[in-house]
Amino acid sequence: MVFTGGVLAAIGFVISSFATSVMYLLVSLGIFTGFAMSLIYSPCLTMVGRYFDKRRATANGIGLSGNGVGMFALSPLYQVLIDEFSYRGALLIIAGITLHGCICGALLRPIHLREDQEHKAVLDQKKQNIVENSQSSCRMTASKVLHIFDVSLLTDVPFALFTFSHFGTVLGYSIVFVHMAKHAQNIGVGKTEASFLISVMGITEFVFRLIGGWFADLGVISRLHVYMIGVAGVGVCNLFVPFCSSYASLVVYMAFYGLFSGVFHALITVLVREYTGVARLSSGIGWTFLGGGVAYLLGSPIAGWLYDATGNYNVSFYCSGAMVLASLSILFFEKCAKHDRPDGDTTEDDSTTQDISRESIEGTVTEPMLTERETTV
Secondary structure (H helix, E strand, O other): OHHHHHHHHHHHHHHHOOOOOHHHHHHHHHHHHHHHHHHHHHHHHHHHHHHOOOOHHHHHHHHHHHHHHHHHHHHHHHHHHHHHHHHHHHHHHHHHHHOOHHHHHHHOOOOOOHHHHHHHHHHHHHHHHHHHHOOOHHHHHHHHHHHHOOHHHHHOHHHHHHHHHHHHHHHHHHHHHHHHHHHHHHOOOOHHHHHHHHHHHHHHHHHHHHHHHHHHHHOOOOHHHHHHHHHHHHHHHHHOHHHOOOHHHHHHHHHHHHHHHHHHHOOHHHHHHHHHOHHHHHHHHHHHHHHHHHHHHHHHHHHHHHHHHHOOOHHHHHHHHHHHHHHHHHOOOHHHHOOOOOOOOOOOOOOOOOOOOHHHHOOOOOOOOOOHHHHOO
């Protein structure tokens, strides 16, 4: 799937290079390429969650740290490519860069766990009950569709609250990427320097995705509380943007923004697994990032509407911070803050950890068979 996503994403960038209107780009770059990117991103996160158990927050932080490197390196690179080759040439070059994702996809190795068999047995029993009790083909078809997309996850209150909170967090978080460069230019910062602000965020986010995952695995406080600290920091940072009147202050702001952003991003997938269990991890990630994708889609027009209505960017940042903090308040519900761990995870101090080993996957690993060294993580 990752390999397919890399090819489709490259095709999407190439098609977008021939764009003659914004509507064309909305379809080619927004829908087609966005769908292709989801085929790359979601399976990678799922595989990390399936291969690691005891130190999965650290593993997830390492895996996601590449996003920070991308922000640091690609933001100024894109500006240079656009200046040198126009946006058409830049999109063609980006298409070539995206094809490297195919190599990463070829390195991922599927694995089946004991939980997969148990979950499959439950699903088979439900399907059998549906066949026995259903009287109409329409009802059977609807039930199959619900099972395919695992809609029942949304009836789990803790997971639903977390997904809704994530939607609000991303909605406020995305406004910064829309307005930061223009806001910086409004206070006298040059175009190149303004684009470098995202790179500053990328540096600190790279570092603190690693640190955030490592700290969460220490068990000093719960992973949910570490996540909440990161979200709270992002919200508070946005409230202070209107008070940043110089380039130096904006650099400091973006550094702290990347710090807190790195902390909470490193734990999204980790918390999803704790809510859904490893067997339903892919479905949980899909629903969570569906909410995040819708939030990104809505964030840009909302940010533009706020600027058109007020004539300045301050209100946008105030609203962004308020939205992030409001989403955080959802997580204070007792059922979400004191959630169960449905996948039966052991504590970090348990000497018999559930790291993937030969015993836990014997007879269930897809070909080619993995050796003990390869399956122990």
